[in-house]
Amino acid sequence: MHFSFFSRTFALSICFYRMLQAEEAQTLINHRLNALCYPLAPNGLYEPIKYVLGLGGKRIRPVFALLACNLFSDEVKTAIEPALGLEIFHNFTLLHDDIMDKAEIRRGQVTVHKKWCDNVAILSGDAMQIDAYRHIGHSPEAQLKQIFDLFSQTAMEVCEGQQYDMDFEHRDDVTLDDYIEMIRLKTAVLLACSLKIGAWIGGATEKDAQLLYDFGINLGLAFQLQDDLLDVFGDADKFGKNIGGDILCNKKTFLLISALKLAKGETKTELTHWLTTNSASHSDKIAAVTRIYNELNVKSLCQKEMENYYHKAFAAFNSLSCAKSRTNIICQYANDLLCRES
C-alpha cells in the first residue's frame, strides 16, 4: 500500500469510523511507531530503541489489540497507546533475548548488542520496558488498573517462559507438556493479553474478553508450533531465516522432543550422535536430523497438535457474543497468519 503522507493521514483518520482491516491496523501501528519522539540525549540510550522499533515486523500483537477492540466498538483510538506498549514490550523481549542467545541477526539486520555492545543492549532494553509501561499507562483511566495488572502478570509470565527456555538447554528430561507450557508463557500469553486488553477497551463483557484470551492462547501455541515446522520444513526463500537453525543448536522444539521420545534402536543411536557431534558440517547435520524427523513422522504429529490448538482457538472465538459481520476480519487475519510461510 503506497500513498503520500497526506493521503495516509486522511486514511488513518477515517479508518476509526468503520471496521479496520488488519493491514490498515498494521499501517496505523507502524505510522505511530515511526512517529514516536524520543529525546535526543543520551543518544546511547535512545538510538538503539529507535533502531529496534525501526526493524519492522508483523506487529501482530498491537494489530490483534486493535482488531479485538474493533469487534466491540467502532472507535479504536483509545486502544492505540496500550497497543503500542504491547509492541514495544515484545521488542524489548527480543532485544534482551538476543543478548542471552548471542544472536547476531534479527529481521535481517545486526542485533543491538552486536551493533553497539552488551551494556547498551541491556540498558536500552530496560528503558524499552519502562517505555512499554508508559504507553500502557495511557490506557483509558477507568480501565487502567485491570489493564496494568494483566500486563504485569503477562510480562512476568514471558520472563518465566524465557527462563524455562534457557533451562531446557541443559535438561534432557523435557516433556512435550513442559514444552507446551514454556511456549504458552514465552509466546502465547502476550498475544492473549493483547486481545483481552483490546476487548476490554472496546467494551466487551468479561466473558467475551476471556474467550478472546483463550483464543489468543491457543492461537499463540499454534503459531509457535508452525514456527517450529517452518524452521525445519520451510522454504528458505520465504522463511527469512536460515532453515535448520533449531536443529543446529539442538533446540528442544516439539519436533526434537517427539523424535527423542519415538526413536528406538539404530535411529535413537543416530539421533544421539547428531545431537552430540561437533565435527559434522551444518548441512550434513540438518539433512540427517530432518531425515530422522521424516522417518519418525514427527512433522505430522506437530501438524496435528497445531490443528488441535487451532480448533480450540476457534471454538473460543466462535462463542463470542458479537455479530458475525464483525468477526470476519480478525478470523481472516488469524487464518492468514497460520497459512504463512515466513
Added chain:
Amino acid sequence: MHFSFFSRTFALSICFYRMLQAEEAQTLINHRLNALCYPLAPNGLYEPIKYVLGLGGKRIRPVFALLACNLFSDEVKTAIEPALGLEIFHNFTLLHDDIMDKAEIRRGQVTVHKKWCDNVAILSGDAMQIDAYRHIGHSPEAQLKQIFDLFSQTAMEVCEGQQYDMDFEHRDDVTLDDYIEMIRLKTAVLLACSLKIGAWIGGATEKDAQLLYDFGINLGLAFQLQDDLLDVFGDADKFGKNIGGDILCNKKTFLLISALKLAKGETKTELTHWLTTNSASHSDKIAAVTRIYNELNVKSLCQKEMENYYHKAFAAFNSLSCAKSRTNIICQYANDLLCRES
C-alpha cells in the same frame, strides 16, 4: 532491635496509629520484603530476586516514602506497597548496573551475575522491574495514574543517568554541571519520587508534594557527593567498601573533575600520569591521587557543594505547610544519613 515474631507483628500493627520512627519504617519494610512470596519455579528466575532483596541495605527510598506519607496522615498502610515497589526498582538498577560495571561484590556478598551468570542477572533484573511495577500498581486506585506516571518518568531518568555515567568513562570533557546532572538522574530523582509518592498518598497538597520532591532532589545530590567523599576520605572500617575504588577506576566524580580543572603545571602532569598508568600498585595510585586532591583542596570544594545542596534541601523542607511536630522525624533521619560514615 530484637523481638520475637509475635511482638514484632504487634509493634508493626500499632505503629500505623502514631508517628512512625525511621527505624520502625525500615523494620517494617524489611519485614515486608522478607515476607514477599515468589513462585518456586522457575527457580533460576526467582532465586536471584530473593537473593538480591535479602542482601539488606538502608531501604532509604521506602523509608522516605513512609515518613513522607506520615507527615500528612496517621495512616501509612496504603503507602507500603508502592514503597516496596520503589525499593525493588532500586535493587533492580543495582543488579543490572553490577553486570554493566562487572562488579563482583555488592553489600559484602558476591553479585548475581558472578554467583549465577550474566543471562540470569539480565532476566531476573527484568523480572524485578516488572515486580516493582506490580507493587506500584497496588497504590490507592484514585492516585494510581499520577503515581504510575511519576514512577515511569523517574525510572526512565534513572536509565538516562546510568547511560550518562557510562558515557562519561569515555569522555574527557565532563564538566561539574554534567556531573551534577548525571547524579541528579541516576540517584536523586528516585529519592525525590519516593518522597512525592508518599506525600501524595498521605494527602499532601500539590505544593507540599512538590516541596518534598525538591527536598529529595537536593538531599540526593548531597548524599552522592558525600558518597564521593567517603570513597576517598572515609574510614575503611566503617565505609563497608574498599577506600579508593573511584580513584582506581578513574571515576569522574566531583573530586576528580574539580582536580582536573584546577591542576596546573607539575600537578597536572602528575595527575595525568596516575590516570593513564597501568603499572602502579593500587595503594600507590590511591595515595598519590589523594595527595593531589589534598593539595588542590578539592575535598573542601566538595563539602561546600554538599552543604549548598543540604541548605537548598532544607529550605524546601522548611516551607512545608505541616506542623513542626510532624517534621522532626524525617528531618532527623535526613541529618543522620548526611552524617553517616558508611
